[in-house]
Amino acid sequence: MDAQNTTLSVQLAVKTIEVRKSLSRIIQKFDGLTLEENTDSPWVDILVLEIGSNPSAEFETIKALLQENVVGNLFLTSPKTTADILLPALRAGAREFFTQPIDVEEVKAAFQKVKDQAHNQNTVADQTVNKGKIYSVLGAKGGVGTTTFAVNFATSIQARDKNKSVALIDMNRLVGEVPLFLDLETDTNWEDIGRNISRLDAAYLQSAMVRHSSGVYVLPAPGKVDTEKLLPAGSLFQVVKSMRNFFDYIVVDGGMYFDENLFKIFTESEQIYLVSILSLPCIINVRKLQQSVFAANGVTNGRLRIIANRFEKKAQVSLAEANKIIGTDISATIPNNYALSMTAINNGKSIADVSRNSNIARAYSQLAESVADSGLERAGGIFSWFSKN
Known part of the structure; x- marks a missing residue:
C-alpha cells in the first residue's frame, strides 16, 4: 500500500x-x-x-x-x-x-x-501474504439475478474447499440484498470498515463481518445514505484490495451501477462476470457495458465473462444470435428454474442447500470448480483460522 x-x-x-x-x-x-x-x-x-x-x-x-x-x-x-x-x-x-x-x-x-x-x-x-483473488459480478439490468448469481457463486466456491476463506461483498448501497438472500443480520457494513481501514486485520474483520452457515463471510452495503458518513473517493476499493490479505476468494456483488470504486476493483479482478438474460434489451446493454468495462485500465476481453442467466433453449433470442449481437461468446449459462430460485431466496438459503442435485446447483458448482481449481496456492491466509472456530 x-x-x-x-x-x-x-x-x-x-x-x-x-x-x-x-x-x-x-x-x-x-x-x-x-x-x-x-x-x-x-x-x-x-x-x-x-x-x-x-x-x-x-x-x-x-x-x-x-x-x-x-x-x-x-x-x-x-x-x-x-x-x-x-x-x-x-x-x-x-x-x-x-x-x-x-x-x-x-x-x-x-x-x-x-x-x-x-x-x-x-x-x-x-x-508476506499471498494475495487472494477477486471476482466481480455486474448486472446488465436490474432484475436479471445479479445478487442471486453472486450469492450462489460465493457459496459454491466455499463448498469446493471448506479450508479456504471466501468473502462476499455487497456494493449495492440502499438496495443491497445479500444479507436477505442468506437470512443474515448484521449492524456493520463496508462503510464502517472503510472508516477504520487502518485497523483492518483478521481480528477486526472477524468481529465486523457476519458468517453464513456455508462458511462465507458477508460484508453488507450501508442501508442508508448519510452525507456525514460518506467515504472519501476510492475508499471502498482500498477496503476490497486490503481484504485480499485475509481471504482466498472475494466475490463482489457490484449490482448494475458503475462508479470509481467498481472500475478500480475491475482492474484487480481475476474475472468479471456480466450477468444477463437472453432478451434483446439486456443483450444490447451487455454490448454497451462490455465496452465500458474494457475502458477500465488493464481489463482485457479474456477477463470478462458473460453469463446468460435463466437460460432456456427455446428463448426468443438464441445463444448464437446473442453472441453475434454482443460480438463475443457467452461464457456460461445458468438454467431457468424460477420456483427453485425463489424458494432459496425466500428461505434465506443457497440454491444448493435447497436442491443440491438440481441443474442450477450443478451449473454453479461447475463455475466454482473452474475458479477453485485454478491453482491458487495459499495456506488459508491470515483468515484461515476462522474456519476452525
Whole structure:
C-alpha cells in the first residue's frame, strides 16, 4: 500500500478552544489524516486528549480506553508540564505529550511517525501474504439475478474447499440484498470498515463481518445514505484490495451501477462476470457495458465473462444470435428454474442447500470448480483460522 493511501482517523477530546482549533487545522492540512467527529465510533487510530482539572480520573479513563482496544494511539496535551502530569501520562500509555500552546511542527512530526508505522505494517503484510483473488459480478439490468448469481457463486466456491476463506461483498448501497438472500443480520457494513481501514486485520474483520452457515463471510452495503458518513473517493476499493490479505476468494456483488470504486476493483479482478438474460434489451446493454468495462485500465476481453442467466433453449433470442449481437461468446449459462430460485431466496438459503442435485446447483458448482481449481496456492491466509472456530 502506498504511503498516500494510508489514512488514519483522529479524534479530539480537547476543551480549550484555541488548542482544538490549532489541532484541527493541522489535521485538515495533513495528507492521510481524517478528523473523526463521531463520538460513538467503535475505533479511532489517534485520540488526542486534553488533561484537565482531574488528572487522576482522566488517567484511569486512558487505561480503560487502551484496555478496551478502541484507541490505536493516544496523544495527550496539557497546559502543565510538571512531573506529576508527565510521568503518569507515560505510564498510562500515552505515546506523545504536547505542550500548550501547540507547537505545530512537534504535532506534525508525531502524526507522521504513526502514519509511517502504519504504512510499514501494511507494506510488510503486502510482501508476506499471498494475495487472494477477486471476482466481480455486474448486472446488465436490474432484475436479471445479479445478487442471486453472486450469492450462489460465493457459496459454491466455499463448498469446493471448506479450508479456504471466501468473502462476499455487497456494493449495492440502499438496495443491497445479500444479507436477505442468506437470512443474515448484521449492524456493520463496508462503510464502517472503510472508516477504520487502518485497523483492518483478521481480528477486526472477524468481529465486523457476519458468517453464513456455508462458511462465507458477508460484508453488507450501508442501508442508508448519510452525507456525514460518506467515504472519501476510492475508499471502498482500498477496503476490497486490503481484504485480499485475509481471504482466498472475494466475490463482489457490484449490482448494475458503475462508479470509481467498481472500475478500480475491475482492474484487480481475476474475472468479471456480466450477468444477463437472453432478451434483446439486456443483450444490447451487455454490448454497451462490455465496452465500458474494457475502458477500465488493464481489463482485457479474456477477463470478462458473460453469463446468460435463466437460460432456456427455446428463448426468443438464441445463444448464437446473442453472441453475434454482443460480438463475443457467452461464457456460461445458468438454467431457468424460477420456483427453485425463489424458494432459496425466500428461505434465506443457497440454491444448493435447497436442491443440491438440481441443474442450477450443478451449473454453479461447475463455475466454482473452474475458479477453485485454478491453482491458487495459499495456506488459508491470515483468515484461515476462522474456519476452525
